[in-house]
Amino acid sequence: MLASGDLNEMIQKISGIPLMAQPGEQWYYSIGMDIQGYIVEQLTGMRFGEYLRQHLFEPLDMMDTRFYVMPDDVPRFAEVHYWDAETNALAQQAERPDRPSYLDADRLESGGGGLVSSTHDYARFIQMMVNNGELDGVRILKPESVRIMSTNSLTGKEDMRFGIGGPGQPGQGWGVDMAVLFDPQAAGSPQGPGTYYWAGAAGTSFWIDPVNDIFWLSMIQAQGPRRPGAANMGEVARDIIYESLQE
Numbered sequence: 001m002l003a004s005g006d007l008n009e010m011i012q013k014i015s016g017i018p019l020m021a022q023p024g025e026q027w028y029y030s031i032g033m034d035i036q037g038y039i040v041e042q043l044t045g046m047r048f049g050e051y052l053r054q055h056l057f058e059p060l061d062m063m064d065t066r067f068y069v070m071p072d073d074v075p076r077f078a079e080v081h082y083w084d085a086e087t088n089a090l091a092q093q094a095e096r097p098d099r100p101s102y103l104d105a106d107r108l109e110s111g112g113g114g115l116v117s118s119t120h121d122y123a124r125f126i127q128m129m130v131n132n133g134e135l136d137g138v139r140i141l142k143p144e145s146v147r148i149m150s151t152n153s154l155t156g157k158e159d160m161r162f163g164i165g166g167p168g169q170p171g172q173g174w175g176v177d178m179a180v181l182f183d184p185q186a187a188g189s190p191q192g193p194g195t196y197y198w199a200g201a202a203g204t205s206f207w208i209d210p211v212n213d214i215f216w217l218s219m220i221q222a223q224g225p226r227r228p229g230a231a232n233m234g235e236v237a238r239d240i241i242y243e244s245l246q247e
Helices: 007-014 032-044 048-057 071-076 119-130 143-149 233-246
Strands: 081-084 089-092 172-174 179-181 195-199 205-209 214-218
Touching: 007 032, 032 048, 119 205, 119 214, 214 233
Parallel strands: none
Antiparallel strands: 081 089, 172 179, 179 195, 195 205, 205 214
16 A cells, blocks of 8 residues: 555555444554545645645755655665674665655655654654644644644553554553553653654654653664664663653
8 A cells, every 4th residue: 555656546545445443443553644644635635745845844944854855865865774684784775666766756645654854854843742833933733733642542541552463562552643651650661651752664763751841853774673682772762861860
């Protein structure tokens, strides 16, 4: 589905797939976010990428962010790496043959992923969320919208799950497109309750802790096998931050 040429083609494919459960009965991480891009197009009459440019990227001065890499930016574009057990060294991931390259301006403009960006741009987006939808005098979201996005909406204390029959993520639920830490002790985390976060498939990640007024942004491009014994640097950084707060 995510190898579709555009959102219309993607929706046509999805419409032929039966639901896993009736709406409201079960929850699993899915392509729901990708479908949201199509909904935006239907509501606005604009291509999803153009809507984001006009209503999010330009107002927040996120001028490095789009669904493809501009020719002048190719030297800045980070390659994705993985640990090659055969050579016992880092190696670059090969281009996927089933999807357009990030250098192709006609790539799928999905609601769930596929943007390229920079640390500066990503940090400005996160700071807008920290500020309840506003940055530098520009309002992107209503405070109520940020609250809904960052509040666990799963029924009861149901844990977030990533697949059928898979284990739940203890103490972690789901808001609107954000994972939410509703029980840090159960999750084994020093973060404050209500911390919300998400991560990209190749390692980029962020979290926002409203209790301690902190956000964290990690920019790395690594997907696939990791070096044996390698530390989880996201957890290492998190623990150092909270240890320093206690001191």
